[in-house]
Amino acid sequence: MPFNTVSWALGANMYEVNVRQYTKEGTLSSFALHLPRLADMGVTVLWFMPITPIGVKGRLGSLGSYYACSDYTAINNEFGTEQDFINVVNAAHALGMKVIIDWVANHTGQDHVWTISSPDFYIQDAQGNFTERNGWSDVIDLNYNNPAMRTAMIDAMRYWINTFDIDGFRCDMAHLVPLNFWIEARRALDSIRPLYWLAECEDARYFEAFDTTYAWAFMHASGSINRHEPNLKPVLDQLDMYASEGANTRKLFFTSNHDENSWNGTEYEKYGVTAKAWAVFSATWGGLPLVYSGQEIPNHKRLSFFDKDELTWPPQKPALHAFYRAIFSLRAQNDAVFGQLQMLQTPYPNSIIGFIKKHQNNIVLVLLNISEHNRLTFEISHPLLNGNFEQIFSGLQFSFSGKEKFELQAGEYLVYQLIPR
Numbered sequence: 001m002p003f004n005t006v007s008w009a010l011g012a013n014m015y016e017v018n019v020r021q022y023t024k025e026g027t028l029s030s031f032a033l034h035l036p037r038l039a040d041m042g043v044t045v046l047w048f049m050p051i052t053p054i055g056v057k058g059r060l061g062s063l064g065s066y067y068a069c070s071d072y073t074a075i076n077n078e079f080g081t082e083q084d085f086i087n088v089v090n091a092a093h094a095l096g097m098k099v100i101i102d103w104v105a106n107h108t109g110q111d112h113v114w115t116i117s118s119p120d121f122y123i124q125d126a127q128g129n130f131t132e133r134n135g136w137s138d139v140i141d142l143n144y145n146n147p148a149m150r151t152a153m154i155d156a157m158r159y160w161i162n163t164f165d166i167d168g169f170r171c172d173m174a175h176l177v178p179l180n181f182w183i184e185a186r187r188a189l190d191s192i193r194p195l196y197w198l199a200e201c202e203d204a205r206y207f208e209a210f211d212t213t214y215a216w217a218f219m220h221a222s223g224s225i226n227r228h229e230p231n232l233k234p235v236l237d238q239l240d241m242y243a244s245e246g247a248n249t250r251k252l253f254f255t256s257n258h259d260e261n262s263w264n265g266t267e268y269e270k271y272g273v274t275a276k277a278w279a280v281f282s283a284t285w286g287g288l289p290l291v292y293s294g295q296e297i298p299n300h301k302r303l304s305f306f307d308k309d310e311l312t313w314p315p316q317k318p319a320l321h322a323f324y325r326a327i328f329s330l331r332a333q334n335d336a337v338f339g340q341l342q343m344l345q346t347p348y349p350n351s352i353i354g355f356i357k358k359h360q361n362n363i364v365l366v367l368l369n370i371s372e373h374n375r376l377t378f379e380i381s382h383p384l385l386n387g388n389f390e391q392i393f394s395g396l397q398f399s400f401s402g403k404e405k406f407e408l409q410a411g412e413y414l415v416y417q418l419i420p421r
Contacts, residue, residue, distance in 0.1 A: 002183075002208060003190065003197075004194070006167075006168075006194045006195070006211075008098060008196075009045070009168075009196045009212070009288075011044075011331050011332065011337075011338065012044045012098075012288050013042050013288070013289060014043070014044075014045045014046075014047055014289065014290045014291070015043040015045070015047065015290070015291050015292075015293075016257055016258065016290060016292045016293060017031060017046055017047065017048045017293055018258055018292070018293040018294075019031055019048065019051060019079050020079075020308065021293065021303050021304075021308070021309055022293055022311060023313075024310055026078065026079070026308065027080045028051070028080040028084040028085055028087075029080055029087070032087065035088075035091050035095055037321070038097070039095040039096060039097055040321075040325065041321055041324050041325050041328065042324065042325050042328025044096070044328075044332075045098045045099075045100060045167075045196070046092055046099050046100070047100050047102065047170045047198070047290075048099065048101050048102060049066050049258060050069060050101070050102045050103075050172075051076055051079050051101065052069045052071060052072060052074060052075070052076060053069065053070045053075070053076045053077070054066065054069070054109065055070040055108070055109020055110055055138065056109075056111055057109065057110040057111040058109070058110040059109075059138060059306075060138050060305075060306045061305070061306020061307045062306065063078070063306055064109075064306060065138055065305065065306060067102075067107075067139070067172060068109035068110070068139050069104055070108070070109045070111055070112050071112065071113050072108075072112075072153070072156035073156050073159045082163065086163075086164055086165075089165055089166065090165075093165070098167040098168070098196070099164075099166050099167055100166060100167055100169055100170050100196060100198065101160060101166055101169060102170050102172055103157060103170065103171050103172065104173075105142070105153060105181070106142065106172070106176040106177050107132065107139040107140060107141050107142060108139060108140060108142065110139065110140055112140075114152070115140070118152070120143070120146060121142060121143060121146055121148070122140055122142055122143055123140075123142070124143075134176070144178050144181055150181055154185050154188050157169065157189055158188075158189060158192065161189060161192050161193075161195070162192070167196055168197055168198070169195065170200065171197065171199050171200060173200055174201045174210065174213075175199075175201035175202075179205060179206060179208060179209060182199075182209035182210065185209075196211055196212075197209065197210045197211050197212075198211065198212045198213075198252060199213045200213075201213055201214060202216050202217055204245045204246075207246070207248075212250045212251065212287070213249075213251060213252070214251070214252050215242065215251040215252055217238050217241075218238045218239065218242070218251070218253065219253075219254060219260070221234040221235045221237075221238050222235050222271070222278055222370075223255075223270035225370065227272055227274060227371050227372040228371070228373075230350045230351055230370060231350055250288060251286075251287040251288075252287060253281070253282035253285060253287055253288070253290065254282060254290035254291075255270070255271060255275060255278050255279050255282060255295075256292045256295055257290060257292050258292065258303075258305075261292060261302055261303055262302055262304070262305040265302060266299065266300055266301065267279075267295065268298070272372070272411070273372060273411035274368075274370045274372075274410075274411040275411070276320075277368040277411050277412070277413040279295075279323075279327070280327060280368060280413045283327040283328065283330070283331060283337075284327065284330070284331075284337055284366045285341075285355075286337075286338060286341070289327075289328075289331075291324060293311060294311040295320070295324075296320045296321055296323075297313065297318045297319065297320070298318075298319060323393070326392045326393050327415070329392075330392050330417065334362050334364060335359045335362055336357045336358055336359045336363055336364040336417070336418075337364055338357075338359065339357045339358050339364075340357065340358050340359065341355055341356075341357050342355060342384075343355050344367075344382065346378040347378050348371075348373075348376050348378065351371035351373055351376060352367065352368065352369055352370075352371075353366075353368040353370055354366065354367045354368070356382055356385070358384055361418075361420065362418060363384050363417065363418040364416070364418075365414075365416040365417075366414075367406060367408060367413070367415075368408075368414075369408035369410060369411060369412045369413070370411075371410060371411075372410045372411070373410055375407060375409065376407065376409075377406070377407045378405070378406060378407075379404065379406075380403070380404055380406065381402060381403040382402070383402060385400045385401075385402055385403070385404060387399075387418050387421075388400075389416040389417060389419060390416065390419050391416050392417060393413075393414075398416070400416075
């Protein structure tokens with residue numbers, strides 16, 4: 001990769017913010033009240049879904065899609081003002097969190113300001129009509145053969161860096177935009193200051209411009225497992241594929257996001273009782289974990305994409321706050337999470353995922369039951385399994401001596417870290 005990843009992103013814990021559905025008000029200011037809780041949970045990077053105005057022409061539902069932008073250099077007034085977003089970014093930074101924004105570069109809403117000021121920025125058919133090639137009825141495609149459009153796009157991205165002090169971009173459907181544009185954009189914008197770049201794509205070539213790409217294929221493979229008669233081979237094959245992309249490539253792992261939740265169902269629809277085990281995997285395998293708005297509640301409903309459908313927050317801390325805090329704290333405090341990985345063998349190769357990771361004197365053991373089967377009992381023998389270990393979710397301590405017996409219930413997860421002497 002020709003670009004260096006900013007140091008704060010290497011062990012980041014990412015959280016996707018759906019402003020519209022986050023609170024009754026659906027504003028940036030009301031979301032800001034949650035910032036101390038998210039910082040306490042261990043979130044280090046906030047990714048905001050698009051906060052730009054939404055097109056009216058061709059609008060879907062009552063509020064439209066975030067991804068049908070009508071002006072790249074404005075704030076959706078339903079969410080608040082420029083000053084409101086400046087306040088959110090400043091508050092996040094004060095709490096030690098970074099802020100990245102969703103950037104939709106492939107297309108705009110049908111009534112984007114450029115359709116009037118610069119219609120040649122768009123792909124047009126023989127009759128001069130704006131077009132769209134992916135079946136999305138509310139947007140039109142931009143023309144990346146037009147150098148002026150590319151310059152205007154980079155200038156718009158620059159506006160968010162200079163005005164709001166953001167820390168990077170999550171680039172929507174990045175593979176639909178020419179790779180050479182992203183390289184050009186990154187070169188231009190990283191000259192302001194080093195930024196973090198996340199691509200929504202699985203094309204390994206895009207690591208030439210991006211720090212992290214999505215683990216979509218992993219999510220689909222893990223989500224399609226028959227939990228009563230599991231088969232882990234497709235999952236393990238996909239992980240091997242990611243490893244083959246290179247030692248310096250990083251994937252974003254997740255059990256939910258805005259697309260998955262709205263169109264394919266919640267993590268509980270996909271994973272059932274194993275949802276939390278897969279969340280542990282996402283945070284401990286390597287790369288970056290993503291938590292979507294409300295997963296910590298936990299949210300069990302599909303959120304409407306084009307209409308108001310707010311999350312319901314409890315009066316106290318969400319039920320899974322401590323769960324995410326435990327795995328996020330592990331990532332922040334124990335570099336073994338990013339160390340050398342060794343898979344562990346059990347009598348249940350399609351039900352139990354086990355691995356141990358080591359970096360210098362730090363060791364982490366992860367055991368996950370991704371099946372619906374209870375009382376899976378097995379022994380682990382490994383020379384690194386020696387010393388006093390803490391189970392991160394319970395805080396209980398155990399003395400291991402090279403060979404230990406474990407029992408996991410359906411969907412159960414255990415994570416141990418070596419206690420330094």
